[in-house]
Amino acid sequence: MDHKKIILDENEIPKKWYNVNADLPSMIDPPLHPGTKEPITPDDLKAIFPMELIKQEASTDKYVKIPEEIMDIYKIWRPSPLIRADRLEKALKTPAKIYYKWEGVSPAGSHKPNTAIPQAYYNMKEGVERIATETGAGQWGSAISFGTAFFDMECTVYMVRASYDQKPYRKSLMQAWGAECIPSPSTRTEAGKKILKMHPNTGGSLGAAISEAVEDAAKHDNTNYSLGSVLNHVCLHQTIIGLETIEQFKKIDTYPDTVIGCVGGGSNFAGMAFPFARDKLDGSHPDVDIIGAEPMACPTLTKGLYEYDYGDAVGLVPILKMFTLGHDFMPPSIHAGGLRYHGDSPLVCKLVHDGFIRAVAYHQTEVLKSALLFGRTEGHIIAPESSHALHCAIQEALKCKETGEEKTIVFNNSGHGNFDLAAYDAYFDGSLVDYEYPEELIKQSLKQLPMKNI
Amino acid sequence: MKIGVILNPIAGMGGAVGLKGTDGDALERAIEMGASPRSPARIRNTFLRFFGKDIPSFSIFSCSGRMGGDILKEMGIPYTEIYVQDGSTSAQDTKQACISLLSENVDLILFCGGDGTARDIYSIVGDRIPMLGIPAGVKMYSSVFSISPNAAADVLASFLRGDCSLREAEIMDIDEDKYRVGILDRKLFGQATTPFLPNQVQAAKCAYFSESEQKSKESIARFASEFMGDGSIYILGVGSTTKAIADLIGIEKTLLGIDIVHNGALLKADANEGDIVSLLEGGARIKIIVSPLGAQGFIFGRGNHQISPKVLNRVGRDNIIVVGTPQKLQNTPNLFVDTGDSELDSVLAGHLSVVCGYRLAARKSVLTC
Numbered sequence: 001m002d003h004k005k006i007i008l009d010e011n012e013i014p015k016k017w018y019n020v021n022a023d024l025p026s027m028i029d030p031p032l033h034p035g036t037k038e039p040i041t042p043d044d045l046k047a048i049f050p051m052e053l054i055k056q057e058a059s060t061d062k063y064v065k066i067p068e069e070i071m072d073i074y075k076i077w078r079p080s081p082l083i084r085a086d087r088l089e090k091a092l093k094t095p096a097k098i099y100y101k102w103e104g105v106s107p108a109g110s111h112k113p114n115t116a117i118p119q120a121y122y123n124m125k126e127g128v129e130r131i132a133t134e135t136g137a138g139q140w141g142s143a144i145s146f147g148t149a150f151f152d153m154e155c156t157v158y159m160v161r162a163s164y165d166q167k168p169y170r171k172s173l174m175q176a177w178g179a180e181c182i183p184s185p186s187t188r189t190e191a192g193k194k195i196l197k198m199h200p201n202t203g204g205s206l207g208a209a210i211s212e213a214v215e216d217a218a219k220h221d222n223t224n225y226s227l228g229s230v231l232n233h234v235c236l237h238q239t240i241i242g243l244e245t246i247e248q249f250k251k252i253d254t255y256p257d258t259v260i261g262c263v264g265g266g267s268n269f270a271g272m273a274f275p276f277a278r279d280k281l282d283g284s285h286p287d288v289d290i291i292g293a294e295p296m297a298c299p300t301l302t303k304g305l306y307e308y309d310y311g312d313a314v315g316l317v318p319i320l321k322m323f324t325l326g327h328d329f330m331p332p333s334i335h336a337g338g339l340r341y342h343g344d345s346p347l348v349c350k351l352v353h354d355g356f357i358r359a360v361a362y363h364q365t366e367v368l369k370s371a372l373l374f375g376r377t378e379g380h381i382i383a384p385e386s387s388h389a390l391h392c393a394i395q396e397a398l399k400c401k402e403t404g405e406e407k408t409i410v411f412n413n414s415g416h417g418n419f420d421l422a423a424y425d426a427y428f429d430g431s432l433v434d435y436e437y438p439e440e441l442i443k444q445s446l447k448q449l450p451m452k453n454i
Numbered sequence: 455m456k457i458g459v460i461l462n463p464i465a466g467m468g469g470a471v472g473l474k475g476t477d478g479d480a481l482e483r484a485i486e487m488g489a490s491p492r493s494p495a496r497i498r499n500t501f502l503r504f505f506g507k508d509i510p511s512f513s514i515f516s517c518s519g520r521m522g523g524d525i526l527k528e529m530g531i532p533y534t535e536i537y538v539q540d541g542s543t544s545a546q547d548t549k550q551a552c553i554s555l556l557s558e559n560v561d562l563i564l565f566c567g568g569d570g571t572a573r574d575i576y577s578i579v580g581d582r583i584p585m586l587g588i589p590a591g592v593k594m595y596s597s598v599f600s601i602s603p604n605a606a607a608d609v610l611a612s613f614l615r616g617d618c619s620l621r622e623a624e625i626m627d628i629d630e631d632k633y634r635v636g637i638l639d640r641k642l643f644g645q646a647t648t649p650f651l652p653n654q655v656q657a658a659k660c661a662y663f664s665e666s667e668q669k670s671k672e673s674i675a676r677f678a679s680e681f682m683g684d685g686s687i688y689i690l691g692v693g694s695t696t697k698a699i700a701d702l703i704g705i706e707k708t709l710l711g712i713d714i715v716h717n718g719a720l721l722k723a724d725a726n727e728g729d730i731v732s733l734l735e736g737g738a739r740i741k742i743i744v745s746p747l748g749a750q751g752f753i754f755g756r757g758n759h760q761i762s763p764k765v766l767n768r769v770g771r772d773n774i775i776v777v778g779t780p781q782k783l784q785n786t787p788n789l790f791v792d793t794g795d796s797e798l799d800s801v802l803a804g805h806l807s808v809v810c811g812y813r814l815a816a817r818k819s820v821l822t823c
């Protein structure tokens with residue numbers, strides 16, 4: 001083995017993000033307005049998003065230039081290393097070569113700042129002084145707090161009450177970057193007050209926190225709303241991951257056979273997968289196998305239906321064409337909190353639906369077992385979300401052991417697990433529950449229900 | 455807070471000498487065979503751990519002599535005597551002590567014994583106040599027992615601090631006389647309440663799952679009411695989770711029995727094996743909904759003998775739907791089957807998807823005994 005790490009120079013960071021929307025063989029179905037059910041117009045989004053992000057959302061330009069101001073901040077942790085997991089390979093006794101793109105090096109500890117920085121930047125450029133957003137487990141809240149800090153913006157994060165109480169260090173991180181972190185539901189908004197009146201002791205929900213953040217943004221002229229995954233512009237910003245990876249593989253004259261990421265809302269997966277999907281779509285690497293790994297507890301891509309559904313639990317945000325388990329599906333509380341979303345990025349879904357990307361689903365116990373193997377061979381204790389991608393890479397490497405193939409496998413290792421040690425504790429004491437989606441019973445029940453028109 | 459303490463001094467004595475319990479005249483035989491008391495040591499362990507903890511003030515109410523007083527005095531633990539027991543103890547002593555504890559308005563009864571003791575206490579207190587068992591008996595099928603004397607101390611301390619919740623727990627027992635001659639006849643006597651200490655690690659990450667057990671049952675019931683509209687005949691097994699389903703579809707559930715439901719209407723209440731078999735012989739499409747029973751999480755073979763091997767073989771594994779709240783599933787790492795038909799048991803064993811919420815299931819291992 002030549003190198004453990006493949007590292008780009010700062011001036012080799014790709015200068016543009018890649019927009020897969022430009023290369024799709026057929027048009028993506030447009031998002032619909034939740035009120036009118038008509039395709040959304042830029043005007044519909046103006047109240048809560050800056051114009052530049054709205055343009056990116058609908059853009060079919062193949063590349064979007066990364067502004068210098070963003071690049072300067074990216075350089076704090078980018079380019080991120082591509083690392084050969086040779087000790088893991090040895091432990092598995094596989095002829096496959098396993099690489100991981102390590103996004104845990106960012107200040108917030110995950111890939112999320114790749115979009116938090118541009119989102120804060122474009123808002124700042126258009127005179128927005130403050131961002132309101134929600135966070136479930138705290139990853140996105142931390143990243144956007146970090147992002148806004150660099151542009152002297154204010155930031156208010158509505159954090160699901162139960163997480164706020166149970167994960168005090170995420171809140172501390174946000175405060176350290178100057179953001180205000182409020183447990184949701186709060187008395188700050190009408191939505192919050194209404195919920196508190198009905199359920200004074202509620203632990204909150206992501207749906208409630210979204211309602212509060214959107215209301216906050218709509219009420220304050222100086223404030224915009226910001227979302228950390230799912231949307232096209234978020235996936236666009238994340239493509240820096242895959243673009244760097246391709247450059248890193250060029251350094252060792254390699255192109256991977258298998259590309260893997262974990263899928264929740266889809267942005268870190270898109271970030272890794274879309275640049276490789278580009279090469280598959282244009283025929284330059286038609287055989288690259290691109291795999292999204294998701295939890296069995298919330299198996300959107302593997303068991304969901306491809307249809308229009310609300311993007312949030314309460315029907316406030318646009319209706320999107322995607323694989324969905326239904327907007328009223330409440331995913332169980334697995335440790336990979338970042339993968340608990342009933343739908344997925346419409347771009348990711350389109351590529352899965354059209355057969356360019358495939359998806360697999362795993363139980364959390366087997367995933368944590370793989371994470372421990374990784375920690376004990378490669379050293380990093382990684383996030384339960386990222387461990388789904390790792391577990392998939394291990395399964396693929398084990399297949400190579402059977403066939404004798406020397407495939408090159410790369411997975412996006414999207415974040416460290418330093419705030420997720422409770423997941424490891426649960427594994428140690430045997431209390432992890434392997435949640436599943438009872439597909440047959442759900443099909444049986446849906447047959448009985450009148451079709452819910454959106 | 456007021457805690458009632460009852461010690462069954464003879465619980466567990468039969469186990470070591472192979473007598474499978476100390477009900478009836480088995481105790482004398484156990485003593486003849488050299489059995490010695492084991493429950494005093496068990497409750498001592500609980501108290502040793504408990505009094506090392508930071509706990510709010512409370513008072514203890516207990517019985518004289520071997521039913522609590524001796525060990526409390528020996529350990530220097532102050533208590534108020536509410537029942538004087540003289541000579542050899544019997545089920546009647548346990549019941550009388552419970553009546554006295556109820557009149558003192560105790561908040562919880564901590565007892566040390568086995569299924570028989572649990573049953574005697576339940577027969578007086580029902581689900582009016584929670585009970586918590588320190589395991590000391592031979593038979594331990596009821597769900598009111600902690601997994602160990604130390605665990606009982608932790609749950610009790612948590613109860614006193616007010617940071618644990620209550621859950622329903624089945625009181626189960628077998629007929630010892632029949633058991634000794636090889637007949638396993640297990641019965642579900644009722645639903646008590648017991649303090650429940652959710653696993654702290656898991657709870658710390660459960661940002662979205664803070665609902666109560668009752669809410670979980672309602673979620674399961676909502677899902678069941680949707681998929682039960684498929685035209686099949688449904689056998690609703692024993693327990694409060696299946697009762698929640700019945701409540702939602704508007705039929706009266708036999709709590710300790712099984713009921714047959716079709717298209718939202720009750721076909722037969724408190725059905726027996728024959729009722730189900732005759733439906734099957736008539737060609738009916740039947741599905742079975744059961745929930746795990748008892749401390750070990752039995753899905754068949756404990757408390758629901760009406761759903762016999764004959765029934766199960768004809769209905770088939772694919773038509774069995776197991777439901778259970780996450781709170782309950784957390785306490786039962788594996789589920790068990792013990793139908794009496796080992797071939798059938800091995801067919802039922804393996805991984806099973808247990809419905810534990812609205813459109814939600816958990817994968818559990820099903821083991822044979």
